[in-house]
Amino acid sequence: MEQSVETVFEDDRWQAFGLEALTGAAAHAVFQAFGLAGSGFMISLLACDDARIAALNTEFRGKPVPTNVLSWPSDERAAEEPGGVPDLPEPGDQDDPEELGDIAIAFETCMAEAALQGKDPRHHVTHLLVHGILHLLGYDHIDDEDAALMENLETRILAGLGIPDPY
Template identity: 45%
Template sequence: MGAAAPAEAAPNGVDIVLDGADDPAWRALLSPADPETCVREAILAALAGAGHAAARTEVSVTLAEDAAVRELNREWRGKDKPTNILSFPMVQLAPGDSLGPLLGDLVLARETLEREATVERKTALDHFRHLLVHGTLHLAGFDHETDEEAERMEALEIEILRGLGISDPYAETVE
């Protein structure tokens, strides 16, 4: 996966540690965009949208292959398959709770992300940023276990993504 990029303190105090951004397959998938910039923009937008614009916290992001994510998914969730993103909060929060100094970890699976983007007729970059927003909201205490939670989280994602110039990922596509 490569060495992790050191955390860089943003003006609002959000540190992001990114591992795997130097992977040629990830760089090719997200080209011509810069993975570090995309990760920072999506996470900061998600935190601001969740009411944490002045957050002082750290998020670790790992860009991985399906095999690594499958192993984590099996170990931590009992599901023996890869998934697009895994969120590992440092502390279980509820929406609106104060964030601690370490928010948690996000792990993305490249092949799954790429496959989903193709099937859903989205750019890989837009899907990448959507998954980062989605995962960050999980770290901040949002979930989609109930219909009410799902509606709230989806509406927030749509609003945040609109601010990033990304269309509603939940809209039905017309063929």
């Protein structure tokens, strides 16, 4: 059994972009990095545009602007100490997978950032998906110690996918 990502496409450009394949590879790489083998987990992904993510960003973060990716973990998994490693969730089974949470990703912002930063758009989107999945697992970048831990994990996971250091 592999991890499951349930994708809702509100913006058809994501389908043409190949988001499902990138999401599957990103999720597999994250779970593999933690030795979770990707079994028994569910992630919900909203593939949307800037208008939709701006509305979500306003509603949930009080920031009325588009952003690249947002995440909503199903449980609080963060470590108690800055720079600490969050507790890994236990996988569910095929009939009742452990729900890790929801991610939303915005097409225009992701493409504009990739162009501005001179990055391959698929590499940039994969980085943002890895970033979002790490948030669902309890990682964050609120303080310097947590940011360093998360960035190092992202860099290592992306390297395993053949993607250069995004930082």
